[in-house]
Amino acid sequence: MIVSRFAPSPTGGLHLGHAWSAIQAHDRARDHQGRFLLRIEDTDVTRSRPEHVAGILTDLEWLGLGWDEMSAQSERLALYDAALDRLRDDGLAYPCFCTRAEIAREVAASLHAPHGPDGPLYPGTCRAIDPATRAERMASEAFAWRLDAGEAARRAGPLSWTDELAGTMPVAPRLLGDLVLKGKDRPASYHLAVVVDDAAQGITHVVRGRDIMPSTHAHRLLQAALGLPEPIYRHHALVLDAEGNRLAKRHGAPTLADWRYEGMDGIALVERLRIGELPFGFRLGQA
Ligand code: GLU
Numbered sequence: 001m002i003v004s005r006f007a008p009s010p011t012g013g014l015h016l017g018h019a020w021s022a023i024q025a026h027d028r029a030r031d032h033q034g035r036f037l038l039r040i041e042d043t044d045v046t047r048s049r050p051e052h053v054a055g056i057l058t059d060l061e062w063l064g065l066g067w068d069e070m071s072a073q074s075e076r077l078a079l080y081d082a083a084l085d086r087l088r089d090d091g092l093a094y095p096c097f098c099t100r101a102e103i104a105r106e107v108a109a110s111l112h113a114p115h116g117p118d119g120p121l122y123p124g125t126c127r128a129i130d131p132a133t134r135a136e137r138m139a140s141e142a143f144a145w146r147l148d149a150g151e152a153a154r155r156a157g158p159l160s161w162t163d164e165l166a167g168t169m170p171v172a173p174r175l176l177g178d179l180v181l182k183g184k185d186r187p188a189s190y191h192l193a194v195v196v197d198d199a200a201q202g203i204t205h206v207v208r209g210r211d212i213m214p215s216t217h218a219h220r221l222l223q224a225a226l227g228l229p230e231p232i233y234r235h236h237a238l239v240l241d242a243e244g245n246r247l248a249k250r251h252g253a254p255t256l257a258d259w260r261y262e263g264m265d266g267i268a269l270v271e272r273l274r275i276g277e278l279p280f281g282f283r284l285g286q287a
Contacts, residue, residue: 002034004205006060006067007194009041010052013255014059016282017209017239017247023273024236025207026065037201038067042074043188059256062266071201073193080188083196083226084145084181092152092225093181095134095143096126114177117214121177122146145182149174149221156224161216164205164234165287175217195219199228207234210285211246237287239278246285 006022008014029036042048087093107113107120114121127148153173160170180189198206213235223230238246247253260266
């Protein structure tokens with residue numbers, strides 16, 4: 001049975017891009033009598049707000065997209081800790097004491113700082129700390145946990161994923177470098193939580209925007225490191241505004257709540273989106 005999910009972060013109001021993504025995920029399961037789950041990704045404790053969770057539920061109801069089960073990542077932290085324990089026991093995670101400023105200084109001083117899709121990658125400063133110093137610093141300093149991506153990649157061997165739209169995608173396991181698994185003030189990183197949940201919730205089809213594709217390289221690496229099953233992916237085209245920008249608050253994108261207050265019919269909106277008709281001023285980006 002197909003199981004898909006819509007996994008918004010409650011850090012702001014949903015906009016047309018979220019509606020588009022929710023429809024893709026919902027219909028991928030529902031068209032085959034599958035299950036559609038709603039997962040609130042609220043591990044970013046400083047930016048998540050209960051009023052945005054309430055807004056997400058109201059928006060989805062307005063769109064007529066019903067879900068079979070709802071969960072919140074903040075209630076599943078023990079699962080992420082267990083996964084981190086496993087990576088640590090396997091020698092694939094290490095504590096990182098660096099501050100943002102220290103990382104920026106290190107990157108600026110290095111001639112060959114590796115770069116990822118969002119800029120310079122963590123240069124691996126804390127990976128080489130000797131065990132005694134590490135234990136001492138853990139007792140007195142704040143630290144995050146990072147994945148040893150190089151070692152995980154070496155153990156995993158060649159990886160790929162199946163994408164319903166892009167085909168077979170070879171994985172670049174070090175694309176995001178030694179990513180954070182647990183932050184100094186974040187109980188689990190997005191990457192760790194999403195990979196653990198997709199497996200624990202039996203997600204067979206991960207339907208999400210193309211903008212998240214770079215993360216999928218890291219997700220496949222984490223799945224291999226944790227011995228988790230590999231879902232099928234479907235990275236759909238993004239909704240763009242008239243200037244070709246991805247929708248975001250900072251570009252003044254209207255929220256679904258704005259449209260609801262204006263009296264727009266959510267069900268009619270979804271019917272139009274399903275036949276590929278976007279509201280005036282919006283278009284789809286590259287598939
Ligand atoms: N929580 C992520 C977001 O709101 C989506 C994660 C996913 O679908 O894997 O962008």
